[in-house]
Amino acid sequence: MVMSTGHEPRILLTRREVAAAVERLAGELTIEYREKKPVLVGALKGAFVFMADLMRRLDFPVEVEFVRLSSYRGTETTGEVAITGGLQIPVAGRAVLVIEDIVDTGLTTAFLIDYLRGQGPASVKLCSLLDKPSRRRVPVAIDYLGFTVPDEFLVGYGLDCDEQYRNLPDICVLEV
Numbered sequence: 001m002v003m004s005t006g007h008e009p010r011i012l013l014t015r016r017e018v019a020a021a022v023e024r025l026a027g028e029l030t031i032e033y034r035e036k037k038p039v040l041v042g043a044l045k046g047a048f049v050f051m052a053d054l055m056r057r058l059d060f061p062v063e064v065e066f067v068r069l070s071s072y073r074g075t076e077t078t079g080e081v082a083i084t085g086g087l088q089i090p091v092a093g094r095a096v097l098v099i100e101d102i103v104d105t106g107l108t109t110a111f112l113i114d115y116l117r118g119q120g121p122a123s124v125k126l127c128s129l130l131d132k133p134s135r136r137r138v139p140v141a142i143d144y145l146g147f148t149v150p151d152e153f154l155v156g157y158g159l160d161c162d163e164q165y166r167n168l169p170d171i172c173v174l175e176v
């Protein structure tokens, strides 16, 4: 795809590698959640492609919810996150599985997990396609992980740069 910036994104993970990871994760999730009718909670917008592929690999009952999180990063030392638009599915007493595209600083995911824990679920676990541990600022335990990635800016498969590139089928590095 020709981009307006003039930079061609370089493929880091091909669509085939991503699909294989999704298949593996679905197998791991099946062992834990087959009988639990989990609520999958995706963080918009980035997680929607991963969620769509992953949920179709789960051959047991699930419910799907999305939350919108806004992060403000005014300084290097504080991160503030807010939920815009709450849960329509009540998660009290339910097995909740958070679906993330990427855990970077961890601020967004840590906030979401805290928020969900406050709703009285039976359990909250995290499934993230990508982990960028070099940038972590708060600890986040990833229970189900696709790939650990280097400290580069990634686009595609739902990940954006200023709302561009979400539609790339592979996960790419945006070189600037």
Ligand code: IMP
Residues within 6 Å of the ligand: 043, 046, 071, 100, 101, 102, 103, 104, 105, 106, 107, 108, 109, 152, 153, 154, 155, 159, 160, 161
């Ligand atoms: P956090 O820094 O862990 O709070 O990540 C917050 C969000 O930033 C993620 O859910 C992504 O939507 C976005 N993000 C983090 N790293 C990247 C990246 O390399 N490319 C695109 N979006 C990213």
Ligand code: MG
Residues within 6 Å of the ligand: 043, 044, 045, 046, 047, 100, 101, 102, 108
């Ligand atoms: Mg996200």
